[in-house]
Amino acid sequence: MSLKRRVEPSHFFKVILNSTLEDKKLRIPEKFVRKFGNEFSNEVTLTVPNGRVWQVGLTKEEQKIWFHDGWHEFVQYHSISTGYFLVFKYGKNSKFNVLIFDMTACEIQYPYVKEEPEIENEDSVEIMDFTTTPNPTFHTPKKKVFDKCSRSSSRMPRLLNRSRTSFHEDEFISLLEDMGIHVNKRFGNISAEKRERAIAAARLFKPKNPSFMVISRSIDVSLRRLYVPANFAKRYFSRDFKSIKIVDSEERKWSVQLTWMPLCFMTKMGGFARKLDDGDVCVFELIRPRALKVSVLKKTTQQMASRRRKQPSHFFKVILNSTLEDKKLKIPEKFVRIFGDELSAAVVTLTVPNGQVFRVNLTKDGTRFWFHDGWHEFIQYHSIGAGYFLVFEYRKNSSFNVLIFDTTACEIKYPYNDEKPKNEKQNSLHKDEMENEHSVPPLKSSKNKVFDHFPRSSSKVQPQPSQQNLAKPSFTAEFKRVNDKRCKMAEVEEKDYKSTHSSDKDKS
Structure with missing residues (x-):
């Protein structure tokens, strides 16, 4: 007994x-x-x-x-x-x-979250990977991600909840833009897999300043370039800008060229572009008139996390x-x-x-x-x-x-x-x-x-x-x-x- x-x-x-x-x-x-x-x-x-x-x-x-x-x-x-x-x-x-x-x-199946590290300087953002967290049941988890609900993030749950369902193109784009994230007007037509990564990146990085999101393609990686959404470029960049700086979490900086033809591209991205793979999600946040902070959600690490996710x-x-x-x-x-x-x-x-x-x-x-x-x-x-x-x-x-x-x-x-x-x-x-x-x-x-x-x-x-x-x-x-x-x-x-x-x- x-x-x-x-x-x-x-x-x-x-x-x-x-x-x-x-x-x-x-x-x-x-x-x-x-x-x-x-x-x-x-x-x-x-x-x-x-x-x-x-x-x-x-x-x-x-x-x-x-x-x-x-x-x-x-x-x-x-x-x-x-x-x-x-x-x-x-x-x-x-x-x-x-x-x-x-x-x-x-x-x-609970929405997947990453344990976000405490950092002294909130303006520094690392190239982040997903890591798995334990799946306790009746016991309090050892690892926690704290999220105080606020009005400013009230639309994000709607966006995340529907990550595996169909979106009307305009609705998907408007939900991202409500968070201050600009995207290509064709962004709503991306695959469900890429849409899920875009949503995960938006939730993880939560930019506080005007931002735009790009999902790298194999052609962009080979040409060392990334597209800047037209609505963002027109609003925050002058055609007089010939170059801007981007900075990552390790304070590494790159000077990249702006090319208008007539669409705006960041070109000659050199060392930064070599870190990218097809399908990576990049979020660029405007921190100064000619400076962008970059955060990257790697495709491979998210796939690994999905495989490790407990039932x-x-x-x-x-x-x-x-x-x-x-x-x-x-x-x-x-x-x-x-x-x-x-x-x-x-x-x-x-x-x-x-x-x-x-x-x-x-x-x-x-x-x-x-x-x-x-x-x-x-x-x-x-x-x-x-x-x-x-x-x-x-x-x-x-x-x-x-x-x-x-x-x-x-x-x-x-x-x-x-x-x-x-x-x-x-x-x-x-x-x-x-x-x-x-x-x-x-x-x-x-x-x-x-x-x-x-x-x-x-x-x-x-x-x-x-x-x-x-x-x-x-x-x-x-x-x-x-x-x-x-x-x-x-x-x-x-x-x-x-x-x-x-x-x-x-x-x-």
Whole structure:
């Protein structure tokens, strides 16, 4: 029997609804606020597994607390939309770690960041390479990139989030130019790969002065020249300029010629151009009338970083009545596609935060994996009911860490010394918690009787809903819509499986 220890639950989860996105703020569950609210300052930090740290202001009203100032930028940056699922771990001193899950029930691929070195002279910028950062899960990353959201950078998350999607040419260029970065008017037609590097360079270098961006081509490298966008040249260079200076992070300087024909080119770039390869992204920032500071994002190092980037290792499951009846739990297929080859053992281990370890058999059928024998005992031991949420973290060697959340959206108190978990019942909730996204509501999904048997709140403790609540779709209705979508996706998947499975049997 594994050694158990008493742990204080420190997690809560939130389901992102349309109203959450419209409000541009996120309310912390009341149960969590009652427990930790007195420790919160007016500003908290949110750290995601790639190491990036966000500063977000809190809005407080009596016993209600919201993530507010800076929250919308956090949502935009990570492309969080309706139906996404977020898990928060409180680590004291107003610091939270955050995991983000999309509609597949699997963790997202977080935007890649580089740990930026502290430099005394902010005007000196090095030729920067990407380096990999660790991908911790429930633990605070050792390496952090601090990013305080500001109005001046509010459009950048939109740009970065869409780096892998299609842009209209004018929109892509205007978003860069909103940051003070001028580009060739044909820049919007570059390939998706080059567009991604351009976005990464813009985010990394964050020029404070008028700037322009160039992606080097093989012909430019061979001719030792780079094009200067016409709008930048007309605005900041005089045709009387015959030469300018460029400087890199090591204070190395080059004098290059300006050639107008009629387009403006920097030519005879000599030693600097020899450092460039096809596909490198160069950002030139005007620091004096005839001087440019240069930063280069190398194509090769970004590709190496992309190969080293770790796969997200979490998934979550909503416990339905059908889950309880089947006495098994299916692992999301997206997760199986990533880690299925590693799950070769017939038995996996599930470890809960108090240190207790459970052995559960794994049933496999092609690309479909279930927790099976031993799963029902795990469910019973923790008094897990319909509407509970479970988060699984894969730790290699067929072992998982598991977090359990009850219908208050907060983590349960795990059993200690074989005691049963004393988790809040749904009937202890106030209606304002139900109406304001603080629990999983009693509702039906597109499957038969998924959440039918949730206990309902007592009428004696239900205050009348406010006019504000009446003016918006209720949390119950929104959650039902999101859950229906998930269930329909699962139903289609299950029908496809049964159809294939039955046809195989007929053939045999």
